[in-house]
Amino acid sequence: METPTVEGEPMASDRDPFDPDRSGDQDNPLAQFMAQFGITPGADGNFDMDGLMGKLQQAMTQFTSQMASFGGGAGADGLNWTFTRDVARKVTAAQGTDPSPSASEVAAVRDAVGLADLWLDQQTAFGRIATPAAAWSRAEWVEQTFDVWRSLTSPVASSFSAAITGLLTKQSEELGGLQPMLEPLMRAASSGMLSAQLGQALGLLSTDVVSACDISFPLTKKPIVALLPDNVAKFGDGLEQSDADVRLYLALRETARQRLFASVGWLGPQLLALVEHYARGISIDAHAIEEALESQMSGQMTAEDLESLGSTLSSKLFEPVQTAEQTEILGRLENLVALVEGWVDDVVSVTTAGLMPGASALLESVRRRRASGGPAEAALKALLNLELRPRRVRDAANLWAALRTAQGYEARDAAWAHPDLIPTAADLDDPLGYVERGRPAVAPTDGVDDLDAQLARLLDEEGRKGPDGA
Template sequence: MSDLPFGFGLPDRDPEKRDEPGQGGGAGGDDPFGLGALFGSMGGVGPGAGNPADLLGKMPLFAELQKLMSWSGGPVNWDLARQGAISQLAPGHQPTSAAEQAAVSEALRLADLWLDQVTELPSGIDRGLAWSRVDWVEQTLPAWTALIDPLAERVVAAMTSALPAEAAQVAGPLAGIMGQMGGVMFGAQVGQALAKLADEVTTSTDVGLPLGPKGAGVLVPQNVTAFGAGLDRPEDEVRLFLALREAAHQRLFAHVPWLRQQLTDAVHAYARGIHVDPEAIQRGLDEAMSGMEGGLDPNDPESVQRLLGSGVLEPEETPEQQMALRRLETLLALVEGWVDSVVSAAAAERLPGHSALAETMRRRRASGGPAEQTFATLVGLELRPRRLRDASTVWGAMAQQHGTAERDRLWSHPDLLPTSEDLDEPLDFVARQGAADPFAELTDGLDRPEGDDTDRPGTDGSGTDGTEPKA
């Protein structure tokens, strides 16, 4: 996936890349939040531009979708997102067949049998589903809505508060419909993103989060075939390998109830930190406008667009946001590392093509798979392959040194999991496990009968200092 699908994240932090055409973060090029495109697409916006409603007729996209301008369901027009994604997928749409449905169900059933032997976590699947790319878009929309809406709200609020007075004058004539237009712009952008992801995802968990209905194990047969192209492996092997990954993800998210929420909360914690420093913005504006020939002309939308694309309105990451990103990266790495570890344990001796398939998955992630692209453009998080390798080392060493039960017990509470610092020295973390129960003091005595103080210091019939009691 060479293009960034969502475009909510901050632009590339490399100044040299930001100067290159088309660079700067997200689908909006040098304008990561899309407002530059919003102003630029309006052509004659300004005090003399006429009735704002007339502008819609001049833009083909909006002319066809005027009925969607009444959207009031949040910051993203999800009706438009759905329609836009499906229209892009329509030319290559392949409905799933009964034979594909049966093959997917059988692969997931066998995957669960294999996983039963390598993990303490029970199955998280009660039905197997074969989805087309269009099915994937339609069935995952509720999950995307919960993830993206809070982020979009903060982006809009931050950019609105940062808009200089001169640019606000340009936007003045559109004040009555800015909310709806923002929803349309976000809807179009998200629809394009979902279509790109749907072209590549093979399961419902490829982005690092379970996006399908609870208890459903999902494969996308059309993309399963594409994943195995050129590997010279039978398609049933490819299907089973991906079914193992889907089934492993489902076990983890089904039986670690806090995991999904913690991942989502990390994204939303980042979103809550999106804000602007008015003084810094003003300094940047002064510098930017001093370098603009003729300064900023409120009647010239092109000068406003150049200002929006200059980078001065981009919010800077706060320490809290950086902490949220580290937490998000660590959790995603731990999930993927655990899945890699248990799938390898289940398939290494049974699936002849496991090594080739696992290497293909690693290359896919390194070059930017669905998970990497999703979080890069939602919150600017670049998932590091090394971090995933460190997580895989933790899970593999835990199973080898302490057994699968101790390995999986780490998922029983978030405080037991390795931190970002622990992943810097994964084997040191593993060596510390099993030496002592970190919750022993908290749980000591919880199962002891009331009044039984046996084994407590000073309660063995001796004095509190360990001496014999007085006669």
């Protein structure tokens, strides 16, 4: 078959990328790529191959050295997690002063959690946790939760690495013999962009959370009740409530949530397994990566440049299409988060009845904050392409209240004994029916579907690791 031509000329895709007639072609991706490093053809339109290889070697050495200066190289999953942590800390610091809580703030938090424990002892079957309460700065929240976030976002890193491999394969013909030289450079630059994006999202989230597990996931290796005094104060701005009441109310919520996670052994691992499983289905937009590399990658990048690249990429990284499996996982996750937060709403509401006149107003503030999404929703979107909006928290709270009213708080808390016993989405439509039946509206099937089997394997692996992840 003859080579297609246009007015007697070969197609651009069939031309030699080092052809002097093409070296200045604006449609030549190789020439554009080289230009990022100041590598341009000579006056005759030809590349000096010896000089070209020397410049590439110099750019690669310089870039590798710069990446190392950002906190070490990439890990086994292809990401520079030291750089990710550093970016998160910088974003946190950029929001204003972030001192470690003072002795008086630590004492105030521990007093609030102590009172919360006394009150909750009367309204839940779940016992206290042994770990002393803590007060954290925003930076301390990043440090204390970082390992869990790393685990949750590792599937994203794997998908990103696969997308880079596909991109390099696509460009292999253009790069020709230069691919072995350019591939490490492109991988390092891409890794830096994703590391920066994740760090920015975590830093943003740290400015919004008021407690250790404010977003309904167990983000610490061991249960701990921890409040962030500066963020607690920000939450209370504009509310006609005393600082002490705001702190106590948020301490009640976090203490109840941590008791639930500590007492229901399957709950935390299943929440995290669902998030990780969702992340495994993420599709990366390789075109967005290619555009970012071609338009902004430079052999003279600074850490600030990489942070900027991560911000630029954050809104373009993920493919907008959600798979059917991800849709199912998201439904399960939203239902489970709604049940957790609805349970916390009910427990704290009945606990504060007659003891805390401002509790109802504070609950409405929590609900408004939850409905608006804010930084927490933006961070989950940037980290995991996860738009988590548990819209049915109020329905879940009504269901738990109906069960408690009919059978006592012991029956309400006993529903967490096994994942097959917890209410389904159908039960949220018919809470009184759930109370009468005492079981989910949709009974578990005899067989285990593929998703359940995979979740079971994830939970089994988590169990073998032990409480410290070893």
